[in-house]
Amino acid sequence: MRKRQQTSPKRLGEPGPDAGQVRELFTAAAQAPDHGLILPWRFVHVSDAGRQRLGEAFVQALLERDPDATAQQRSEARAKAARAPFLALAIARPHDDASPEIPPRERLVSLGCALQNMLLLAHAQGFGAGLVSGQAMESRALRDLFRLADNEQAVCFIAVGTVAKAKTSRVRPSPVDFVETL
Ligand SMILES: Cc1cc2nc3c(=O)[nH]c(=O)nc-3n(C[C@H](O)[C@H](O)[C@H](O)COP(=O)(O)O)c2cc1C
Numbered sequence: 001m002r003k004r005q006q007t008s009p010k011r012l013g014e015p016g017p018d019a020g021q022v023r024e025l026f027t028a029a030a031q032a033p034d035h036g037l038i039l040p041w042r043f044v045h046v047s048d049a050g051r052q053r054l055g056e057a058f059v060q061a062l063l064e065r066d067p068d069a070t071a072q073q074r075s076e077a078r079a080k081a082a083r084a085p086f087l088a089l090a091i092a093r094p095h096d097d098a099s100p101e102i103p104p105r106e107r108l109v110s111l112g113c114a115l116q117n118m119l120l121l122a123h124a125q126g127f128g129a130g131l132v133s134g135q136a137m138e139s140r141a142l143r144d145l146f147r148l149a150d151n152e153q154a155v156c157f158i159a160v161g162t163v164a165k166a167k168t169s170r171v172r173p174s175p176v177d178f179v180e181t182l
Helices: 019-029 050-065 071-082 104-124 140-145
Strands: 041-045 086-092 128-132 153-163
Touching: 019 041, 019 104, 041 104, 050 071, 050 140, 086 104, 104 128, 104 153
Parallel strands: none
Antiparallel strands: 041 086, 086 153, 128 153
């Protein structure tokens, strides 16, 4: 747990998790706490075949916010879809009519726990892993590609792969920085 740290998708190469390890990663997500047992989140695993469509969605997302984006900017946006051998989109359902008593904050905590379980397991499997979001999360293009319902929100991608070159670890906050006693 102490060794886990963010590795950005561009630093994650082959090999990635095999099919059994991917199943373990999603099984780890399912161990997250879930008030009311409402499963307020889901993941979409981006297959090799899906990468090209994701790249096009990233380009469209860029054009939504900057219709004058240059060819190089479009090419950089498209390239993001090719990074990291394992890529999945984490999608939250902050509201629904079936369980109005479970507020958005609790649903997002549940997704955060699912993501952390996956990050920790990826590290235990010997991989690097990271989360990546950005303005494309809000885009029409991404919402359409992943068929998000009106009450769903794309939160971030989780990327897993082999770390080519480890970076130095960051200084972590100490409990005195965030713990008080009542
Ligand atoms: C929901 C979420 C979205 C994130 N999106 C990005 C991102 O777009 N780009 C990025 O570099 N890091 C992103 N991160 C990762 C943080 O930058 C990273 O956790 C932070 O730098 C601390 O590093 P650590 O994970 O090694 O402790 C995201 C983290 C979370 C929780």
